Amino acid sequence: xxxxxxxxxxxxxxxxxxxxxxxxxxxxxxxxxxxxxxxxxxxxxxxxxxxxxxxxxxxxxxxxxxxxxxxxxxxxxxxxxxxxxxxxxxxxxxxxxxxxxxxxxxxxxxxxxxxxxxxxxxxxxxxxxxxxxxxxxxxxxxxxxxxxxxxxxxxxxxxxxxxxxxxxxxxxxxxxxxxxxxxxxxxxxxxxxxxxxxxxxxxxxxxxxxxxxxxxxxxxxxxxxxxxxxxxxxxxxxxxxxxxxxxxxxxxxxxxxxxxxxxxxxxxxxxxxxxxxxxxxxxxxxxxxxxxxxxxxxxxxxxxxxxxxxxxxxxxxxxxxxxxxxxxxxxxxxxxxxxxxxxxxxxxxxxxxxxxxxxxxxxxxxxxxxxxxxxxxxxxxxxxxxxxxxxxxxxxxxxxxxxxxxxxxxxxxxxxxxxxxxxxxxxxxxxxxxxxxxxxxxxxxxxxxxxxxxxxxxxxxxxxxxxxxxxxxxxxxxxxxxxxxxxxxxxxxxxxxxxxxxxxxxxx
Numbered sequence: 001x002x003x004x005x006x007x008x009x010x011x012x013x014x015x016x017x018x019x020x021x022x023x024x025x026x027x028x029x030x031x032x033x034x035x036x037x038x039x040x041x042x043x044x045x046x047x048x049x050x051x052x053x054x055x056x057x058x059x060x061x062x063x064x065x066x067x068x069x070x071x072x073x074x075x076x077x078x079x080x081x082x083x084x085x086x087x088x089x090x091x092x093x094x095x096x097x098x099x100x101x102x103x104x105x106x107x108x109x110x111x112x113x114x115x116x117x118x119x120x121x122x123x124x125x126x127x128x129x130x131x132x133x134x135x136x137x138x139x140x141x142x143x144x145x146x147x148x149x150x151x152x153x154x155x156x157x158x159x160x161x162x163x164x165x166x167x168x169x170x171x172x173x174x175x176x177x178x179x180x181x182x183x184x185x186x187x188x189x190x191x192x193x194x195x196x197x198x199x200x201x202x203x204x205x206x207x208x209x210x211x212x213x214x215x216x217x218x219x220x221x222x223x224x225x226x227x228x229x230x231x232x233x234x235x236x237x238x239x240x241x242x243x244x245x246x247x248x249x250x251x252x253x254x255x256x257x258x259x260x261x262x263x264x265x266x267x268x269x270x271x272x273x274x275x276x277x278x279x280x281x282x283x284x285x286x287x288x289x290x291x292x293x294x295x296x297x298x299x300x301x302x303x304x305x306x307x308x309x310x311x312x313x314x315x316x317x318x319x320x321x322x323x324x325x326x327x328x329x330x331x332x333x334x335x336x337x338x339x340x341x342x343x344x345x346x347x348x349x350x351x352x353x354x355x356x357x358x359x360x361x362x363x364x365x366x367x368x369x370x371x372x373x374x375x376x377x378x379x380x381x382x383x384x385x386x387x388x389x390x391x392x393x394x395x396x397x398x399x400x401x402x403x404x405x406x407x408x409x410x411x412x413x414x415x416x417x418x419x420x421x422x423x424x425x426x427x428x429x430x431x432x433x434x435x436x437x438x439x440x441x442x443x444x445x446x447x448x449x450x451x452x453x454x455x456x457x458x459x460x461x462x463x464x465x466x467x468x469x470x471x472x473x474x475x476x477x478x479x480x481x482x483x484x485x486x487x488x489x490x491x492x493x494x495x496x497x498x499x500x501x502x503x504x505x506x507x508x
Contacts, residue, residue, distance in 0.1 A: 025127050026114055033110040033134035039382040040144040041103045044095055046390025046495075048465060051098075051146040052416035058084045058146075059093055059423050067238060072416070073251070075242040078234065079189040080148045093424045102150040106143025109150065110134065112157040113340055116164065117347060120308065124354055125347030128367060132290075133343060135374040136283030138336060140381075148190065152337035155190035159183065160311075160340065163200045167207075167307040171216065180223045184230035191239075192319065192328075192337040197227045199314030207307050255331035259324030273330060281336040282343075285373040289366065294342060297349030304348075312341045391417040391463045394496040398428055398459065401489065401500075406430035406457045409448070411474070412437045414463035414496065430459070442476055449480065449503075456504045457488070465495035 047055055053072040058081065061068075066081040083101050091097035113133055117126035133139055142149040162182045166175060183200075186193035201224035208216035257273075258266035278290030302309040316338055323330035354363045391414055402408065408430045410418055415434050422428060433452065438444035452458050460481065462474045474497065481487070481501050489500035 022123065026118075026130065029127060029130050029134050030110055030114060033130075034107050036134065036140050036378050036382065037103060037106045037110075037143040040140055040385075041096070041099060043144075043381075043385050043388070045144075045385075045388030046392040047095055047098075047146065047417055047420050048388075048390050049413060049416055049463075052420045055093075055098055055146050055420050056416060056423065057081075058088060058098070059420070061085075069241040075191075076148045077151070077188060077190055078238060079185075080151050084146070098146045099144055102143055102145060102147065105150040105154040106139070109139075109143075109154045109157055109340075112154070112161060113343070116157065116160055116340070117344065119164070120305070120344050121347040122351045124363075125349075125351035128350045128370075129343040129347035131367075131371055132282070132284065132346065132374075133339065135371060135378045136281075136339070137374060137377060138281045138283050138333065139339060140378060142333060142336060147333070149333045149336045152190040152192050153339060155186050155193050156196055156315075156337045157340050159186055159193065159196045159200070163196075163204075163311060164308060166204060167200075167311045168305065171219075173219075176219050176223055180226040183223070183227040187227070187231045187234050190337065192315070192334075194231050195315040195318040195322070196337075196341075197224075197231075198318045200311055201227065203307060203310040203314055207310075252329035252331070253326075255323070255329040255334075256326045257320055257324040257330055276331075277335065277342075280332045281339055283374055284370060285377075286369050289370050290346060293346045293349035293353075293366070293370075295349070296352050297345035297347065300352055301345055301348040309345075312344060315341055388465075389493050389495050390465055391461075391496045392421060393493040394461060394463075394491060394498050395421040395425070395428070397491040398461065398498055399426070401491075402429045402459065403457065404429050406459060406500075407433060407452060407455050408459045408461060409433045409435060409452060411435050411460070411462045411477075414461050417463055418461065439473070442473070445473070445477060446480065449477075449484065453484070453503050453505065456502050458485075458501050458503050460499045460501065461496075462498070463496045 053074050054070075054076060057066065057070045057072070057074055057076075060071075063082065063085055066085060067078070070076070080101065084098065087097050087100050091100070110130075110133065114126075114130055117129055120126075121129070139150075139153070142153075159182065162175075162179050165171075166179065179200075183193070183197045186197065201220060205217060205220045205224065208214070208220055258269050261267050261269070275287050275291055278284045278287035278294070282290055284290040298309070298313075319328055319335070319338070320330060322328035328334065350363065350366065353366065354360075357363065395418060398408075406429065408428060410432055412435045418428075433448075435448060436444075438448075460477060462477070464471045464474055478499060481499065481503075484505075485501040485503040487499060488502055489498075491498045
């Protein structure tokens with residue numbers, strides 16, 4: 001299965017000061033990257049709605065129960081769920097415990113990306129790309145949330161670590177066996193692993209045919225069959241329930257590739273998706289700079305290492321195809337796994353500009369424009385983290401104030417975060433009434449309140465961090481409640497609140 005080498009050795013710094021920089025700069029970048037991820041983790045922000053959906057599945061189900069279709073429209077890979085459940089069993093149900101797996105994935109990803117970039121690109125470009133990853137807001141964020149996207153990145157990097165040597169001409173039966181086993185396991189660890197494997201199988205099989213290496217072709221056909229069998233087993237075992245969920249698919253309609261494109265609006269989707277990518281998930285506020293560097297880097301990278309280049313880009317093509325079939329959203333966090341796939345081309349584009357300009361001013365300006373705002377945002381998140389209390393302080397307040405016999409009306413965005421904290425620290429007293437989303441017609445909220453008239457102690461609990469209308473809806477509730485009842489108590493924090501009303505007078 002050996003392939004001829006197709007890539008040149010990336011340039012290395014010279015001697016003296018450059019040699020010191022060769023280990024000092026990546027060391028500093030790695031420390032910054034890990035420090036930012038650890039700082040976010042230690043900030044211990046409250047569990048918010050999206051996290052609560054998945055956290056409640058993890059906490060409320062057994063290991064075998066996690067193999068069934070998850071509640072609340074959720075889906076997560078088998079291995080991720082098993083790891084999360086194991087951590088909860090040993091460390092408890094705290095925010096720290098639930099976020100430990102994503103944190104570990106985020107820290108390991110930084111190290112693996114550094115290793116791979118140094119193998120594939122020149123030193124300056126590698127450090128620039130690594131710095132982009134270090135301060136990337138989405139990459140930092142998902143290293144500290146109870147979601148699987150950080151592990152998607154790690155699995156992608158592990159696959160690249162195993163597969164890229166073969167794309168650079170270093171094959172063999174032993175590497176083929178490792179690739180087969182790693183890929184077979186990867187599809188159970190990360191949904192988008194199938195795109196990386198499909199890209200690898202396509203690239204390396206076509207390359208072996210092109211070079212008339214039929215033993216390599218037979219070997220890659222066998223490896224691909226092992227991967228396909230593992231994916232088929234997982235699909236029948238669990239994955240098919242997500243693709244069949246029409247409601248979940250409807251959430252992401254606008255993120256599916258128009259297939260085939262039939263109008264200018266459809267064509268514009270591709271342009272928008274291309275530039276949006278560099279902002280999120282890549283994390284570049286100067287998305288245009290990222291797009292230019294990427295485009296400039298693709299050609300030189302393919303001329304230097306065509307097989308490796310195809311190995312990196314074909315997963316994006318397969319993800320786009322799945323999007324066109326309405327099976328995978330082509331947007332933001334769902335594409336976080338592709339960040340290690342596109343950064344090498346950005347590094348190559350940066351190196352091309354650096355090599356063709358005599359003055360260091362232009363590369364320095366690119367570094368400043370690309371890194372300044374993400375770096376400021378990342379530093380601010382450490383020095384002055386945004387308020388992220390969620391429902392937690394309101395839950396603590398209610399736990400000490402609710403009396404037996406009280407009624408608790410829970411606003412719809414607050415239901416699942418509140419249920420998480422009840423699962424973690426104990427149920428609140430009182431009879432709960434769970435509100436429904438009535439954003440299209442607020443008159444339904446009046447009907448909800450009318451159904452509670454005649455009760456002398458009714459708590460109304462709000463969480464307003466999720467949607468921009470939440471605060472307006474809370475204001476609507478309290479304004480109306482002040483006209484039909486008497487406010488007895490109130491608690492307000494940055495992102496949540498609770499109000500106690502006497503609604504003793506029945507509705508007319």
